[in-house]
Amino acid sequence: AQTVTQSQPEMSVQEAETVTLSCTYDTSESDYYLFWYKQPPSRQMILVIRQEAYKQQNATENRFSVNFQKAAKSFSLKISDSQLGDAAMYFCAYVNTGTASKLTFGTGTRLQVTL
Amino acid sequence: EPEVTQTPSHQVTQMGQEVILRCVPISNHLYFYWYRQILGQKVEFLVSFYNNEISEKSEIFDDQFSVERPDGSNFTLKIRSTKLEDSAMYFCASRTDTDTQYFGPGTRLTVL
Numbered sequence: 001a002q003t004v005t006q007s008q009p010e011m012s013v014q015e016a017e018t019v020t021l022s023c024t025y026d027t028s029e030s031d032y033y034l035f036w037y038k039q040p041p042s043r044q045m046i047l048v049i050r051q052e053a054y055k056q057q058n059a060t061e062n063r064f065s066v067n068f069q070k071a072a073k074s075f076s077l078k079i080s081d082s083q084l085g086d087a088a089m090y091f092c093a094y095v096n097t098g099t100a101s102k103l104t105f106g107t108g109t110r111l112q113v114t115l
Numbered sequence: 116e117p118e119v120t121q122t123p124s125h126q127v128t129q130m131g132q133e134v135i136l137r138c139v140p141i142s143n144h145l146y147f148y149w150y151r152q153i154l155g156q157k158v159e160f161l162v163s164f165y166n167n168e169i170s171e172k173s174e175i176f177d178d179q180f181s182v183e184r185p186d187g188s189n190f191t192l193k194i195r196s197t198k199l200e201d202s203a204m205y206f207c208a209s210r211t212d213t214d215t216q217y218f219g220p221g222t223r224l225t226v227l
Contacts, residue, residue, distance in 0.1 A: 033214045043204055045158070045218035091158060095214050102148065102160040102171060103208075103216060 002027045004094050006106035013082045014114050020067075021077045021109045023092030031097045034068065034075045039089040039108070048090070051075065079111075087113045117141045119219035121207050127225045131196050136222045138190045138207030147190045148208040148216060149182065151175070158206065164190065197226045 003026045013019035025034070036048040051059045051068050058066050063083075067076045079086055092106040120139045128134050140147050149161040162182055163170040169182065181193045190209075194201055204223050208216040 035215070037218075042220070043152075043223075044220045045206060045208075047215065047217065050215055093158075095216075097214055101214065102163055102173075103150070103158075104160070105158040107157045 002029075002094050002096070002104045004092050004104050004106035006092055006109050008109045009107070010110045010112070012112040012114060013079070013086075015082055015084060017082055018078060018080045019082055019111065021079075021090050021092075021111065023075045023077070023106055025073050025075065025092070025094050027073070027094065027096075029096050033095050033097065034066075035093040035095070035103070036064070036066070036077045037091045037093060037105075038086075039091060041088075045091075049077070082113050084113050084115075087111055119207055119209055119217055121205075121219035121222050123222060124220065125223045125225070127227065128197055130199060130226055134194050134197055134224065136192045136194075136205050136207075136224070138192070138209075138219055139188050140190055140207065140209030141217060142188070144209035144211050144217075146170075146210045146212075146216075147182075147184070149192045150206045150208065150218075151203040152206065152221075153203045161192070161205075194224075197224075199226050202226045 005024045032053045034051045038046045038048050049061045063080045065078045089108045091108045093103045095101045122137045147164040152158045162172045162176045179195045183191050204221045206221045207219040210216045
């Protein structure tokens, strides 16, 4: 079974600074997707970024980028120019490719953004 | 932009009562999911649904749970006899034939 580990329960960053959230995963599959979801206090799950395992190029979405290291099974999220609105829980998630595959989530990292 | 919707946003029920949580997935999506998140914990998979049948279910999804797609738009999760430990946030998600799942805003279920 696949597992996703987020070893940082909480992180803090100053506004306008950069922060990196860590995620590692365990799988025997070669083809899969990885995601970061943001959960603000409203508890809605918002997709931040996704990475296909077969792509070597790291995904970017505006201020959000990932460092995907397939051999190390590592998938970190970098947030640049942090904003107060970035404060939330961030969940790393994994899914096998294929029909109806379920998402497996990590335990989350709570990000605080300070002035 | 199309989005997944869920009703109600908050449901309070007495232990032993039946509840039905409703979801309207994005219209052209083919795969549907229910997840739950107990307060302070990670999101857990409950069940996936494709082509009008369950594709996979977790150990949590026991005989007390059922899912249905009664028409072309709604996707429901029924809990027949709620327990205190069923109190959680329940998320519906859907996707097309790509692997990105889009989540609804969730239903907070409180069992008293």
